[in-house]
Amino acid sequence: MRIQVSRTGGFAGIARHREVDTSALPDGADWEALAENALTAGQGTPGVPDGFRYRITVDGRTVHCADPGLTEAQRTLISRILKEGA
DSSP states (O other), X not given: OEEEEEEEEXXXXXXXXXXXXXXXXXXXXXXXXXXXXXXXXXXXXXXXXXXXXXXXXXXXXXXXXXXXXXXHHHHHHHHHHHHHOO
């Protein structure tokens, strides 16, 4: 499974994009379950001025969300991807 996260917005407006391919990860099943939960949560609130906006894409399915309206699954997935993504 390929999981992609793009972040835009914030005060500086710097975009970040990272992705992880779970097929090579020993904990790939955990990543995949988290990604499914993040997608199932769907679109979040429109966000706040100067807040971060996110696009989560998992194998061609995409959801858009923004701070502060992220679900716990979305927040966890985004944090893990942006920290560990290539």
